[in-house]
Amino acid sequence: MNYNWNWGILFRDPYLGWLVDGLFWTISLSLCAWVIAFSLGSLLGIMRTSSSRVLRLLGTVYVELFRNVPLLVQLFLWYFVFPELLPDDAGRWVKREMPMPALSTAILAIGLYTASRVCEQVRSGIEAVGVGQQNAGKAIGMTEPQVYKHVLLPNAFRIIIPPLTSEFLTIFKNSSLALTIGVVELTAMTRQIEEYTFQGFEAFTAATVIYSVVTFTVMFLMRIVERRVRVPGMIPVS
Amino acid sequence: MGEFDYSVIFDNIPFLIDGLKVTFLLTILAVIGGMILGTLLALIRIAQIPVLSWIAAAYVNFFRSLPLILVIFWLYFLVPLFLGRPVGSFYSVLIAFVLFEAAYYSEIIRAGISSVRSGQIAAGRAIGLTYPQTMRHIVLPQAFRSMLPVLLTQAIVLFQDTSLVYVVGLKDFLVSAELIANRDQRLVEMFVFVAIVYFIFCFAGSLYARHLQRKLAT
Numbered sequence: 001m002n003y004n005w006n007w008g009i010l011f012r013d014p015y016l017g018w019l020v021d022g023l024f025w026t027i028s029l030s031l032c033a034w035v036i037a038f039s040l041g042s043l044l045g046i047m048r049t050s051s052s053r054v055l056r057l058l059g060t061v062y063v064e065l066f067r068n069v070p071l072l073v074q075l076f077l078w079y080f081v082f083p084e085l086l087p088d089d090a091g092r093w094v095k096r097e098m099p100m101p102a103l104s105t106a107i108l109a110i111g112l113y114t115a116s117r118v119c120e121q122v123r124s125g126i127e128a129v130g131v132g133q134q135n136a137g138k139a140i141g142m143t144e145p146q147v148y149k150h151v152l153l154p155n156a157f158r159i160i161i162p163p164l165t166s167e168f169l170t171i172f173k174n175s176s177l178a179l180t181i182g183v184v185e186l187t188a189m190t191r192q193i194e195e196y197t198f199q200g201f202e203a204f205t206a207a208t209v210i211y212s213v214v215t216f217t218v219m220f221l222m223r224i225v226e227r228r229v230r231v232p233g234m235i236p237v238s
Numbered sequence: 239m240g241e242f243d244y245s246v247i248f249d250n251i252p253f254l255i256d257g258l259k260v261t262f263l264l265t266i267l268a269v270i271g272g273m274i275l276g277t278l279l280a281l282i283r284i285a286q287i288p289v290l291s292w293i294a295a296a297y298v299n300f301f302r303s304l305p306l307i308l309v310i311f312w313l314y315f316l317v318p319l320f321l322g323r324p325v326g327s328f329y330s331v332l333i334a335f336v337l338f339e340a341a342y343y344s345e346i347i348r349a350g351i352s353s354v355r356s357g358q359i360a361a362g363r364a365i366g367l368t369y370p371q372t373m374r375h376i377v378l379p380q381a382f383r384s385m386l387p388v389l390l391t392q393a394i395v396l397f398q399d400t401s402l403v404y405v406v407g408l409k410d411f412l413v414s415a416e417l418i419a420n421r422d423q424r425l426v427e428m429f430v431f432v433a434i435v436y437f438i439f440c441f442a443g444s445l446y447a448r449h450l451q452r453k454l455a456t
Contacts, residue, residue: 003319068440069433070398073412077433080425169303176305180404187308200315207308215303 009199010206019206022189027214029107029175029185034168036111041118041167046148048119049126059119066116072177075109079181106178114171121163125156158229165222169215186210246424247431257414258435264332264410265397271336272396273389276343281373283344284351294344301341306402310334314406327408339396346392350385351377387451394443398436411435 009015048059066074079102083091098104129152137147157164179188186207193203247254282294301309313334318324354377362372382389401412409417412432419428 002322064441064444065437068394068437068444070401070412070436072401072404073429073433073436076416076429081429084426173303173305176307177402179307187305187311190308191311194311194315200319204308204312204315208304208312211305211308212300212303216299 003201005201006197006199007202009193009197010202015193015197015203018189018193019186019210022184022186022207023210025103025183026172026175026186029103029110029178029183030168030172032107033111033114033171033175036107037114037118037167037171038164040112040115042122042153044115044119045122045126046153048123049152051144063116063119066113071110071113071174072180074113075106075177075181078109079105102178102182106175106181106183110171110174110177114167114174117170118164118167121160121167122156124163125160126152128159129155155231158231161222161226161229165219165226169218172214172218173211243424243427246418246422246427250418253418254411254414257409257411260328260409261397261400261411264328264335264400264403265393267332268335268339268396268400269393271332272339272343273347275336275340277347277378279340279344280347280351283348285369298341298344301338302345304338306334306338306399307405309338310402310405313337327403327406331403331406331408335396335400339392339399342392342395343389346385346388347381350381350388353384354380384454387447387454390443390447390450394440394447397443398440401436 010019044059044062047055048063050056069077083094085091086094095101133151133155134147137151138144142150175185176187178185179191184192190203190207193206194200197203279294279298283291283298285291310331313330314327317330317333358376358380359372362376363369367375400410403410404413404416407413415428415432419425
């Protein structure tokens with residue numbers, strides 16, 4: 001193996017700046033996508049456990065559609081196909097005039113995809129709280145929305161913290177797919193460093209270390225949160 | 239956008255099928271490789287061998303913290319460097335998938351093994367089987383049967399993940415379709431078609447996984 005080591009390259013201008021920028025975009029993308037995934041996923045989870053047949057069906061259709069097409073294909077559909085299906089003006093706006101079209105599309109695509117996964121976690125959390133509690137709520141005269149607001153959701157969200165953490169980390173890792181439509185996030189930056197300097201080993205090591213450190217930090221922090229909010233007598237869904 | 243043009247799909251069916259074959263071949267080989275390495279990691283972790291079990295756990299947690307694309311880039315860069323000559327991207331990508339998916343399979347298999355009641359291991363030891371024999375003849379067959387639906391679901395995830403070979407340009411189903419889409423300027427038709435094909439395979443697979451789950455439950 002012939003290879004010229006040069007770890008110093010990572011701390012030199014402009015490469016250090018590239019890594020920092022890349023991490024910044026990876027984290028921004030992940031957090032924005034998580035807002036979509038979490039809010040829509042929770043809504044879908046409620047729909048799938050509700051007493052309304054129509055809402056349950058809508059939730060199921062959404063989950064099956066978004067779970068059974070690869071995320072990369074979905075990303076291409078949003079980026080290349082979706083603007084074509086809009087009226088001309090709207091399509092042009094989405095493609096060019098919208099602020100940061102590639103980044104916004106990636107946030108949307110990853111958010112909507114992960115919503116289908118979050119939905120299933122929320123649903124299993126609600127189911128884990130149990131029919132007994134639901135009936136108890138109804139028995140004291142609560143309406144269905146009240147049962148969700150005061151009984152099911154506060155308990156469900158607390159027991160699904162571990163799976164929700166891993167869904168967030170899934171977004172964090174999946175954000176790298178955005179490089180295929182030209183978002184220069186962390187993985188794209190390290191690829192760029194490799195192409196500019198031929199120091200692939202150092203560049204990919206940097207990305208590897210950064211991804212791992214962020215992942216383990218998030219897991220560590222969420223374990224503390226989980227312990228703080230644990231519902232006495234209930235075992236978290238793993 | 240013009241009319242939806244079906245002919246671009248039908249005219250290129252042989253080319254697309256070639257791509258689909260690559261996708262399936264990669265999926266099948268990665269499932270086999272990932273399951274073998276994953277089982278090995280799971281067994282090492284469960285056997286609680288000092289140092290080795292710790293290494294296996296570190297391996298699993300490490301790979302699970304990385305994006306698949308980064309692992310693909312790593313192997314695409316490393317494999318030719320180690321061999322000292324360029325090899326086709328297929329082998330680099332296959333190794334990346336096996337290493338990456340083994341971490342996920344290991345967690346599934348570990349859970350499956352733990353779900354076999356400990357009395358079974360004791361029973362195996364009582365009739366004079368060694369620990370490896372007990373694992374092979376008593377625990378693993380039961381574990382794999384109970385894991386079948388989850389293993390299938392993971393295979394579907396892997397099937398979808400293979401689309402990421404796009405980043406190194408390996409001509410799988412998606413890349414083949416994209417080549418045609420760009421050449422004929424028919425992005426809408428091709429990407430919608432690709433999505434439908436993936437959906438049919440994955441949906442059918444997930445229905446079958448659910449069927450297996452129900453059969454096991456009864």
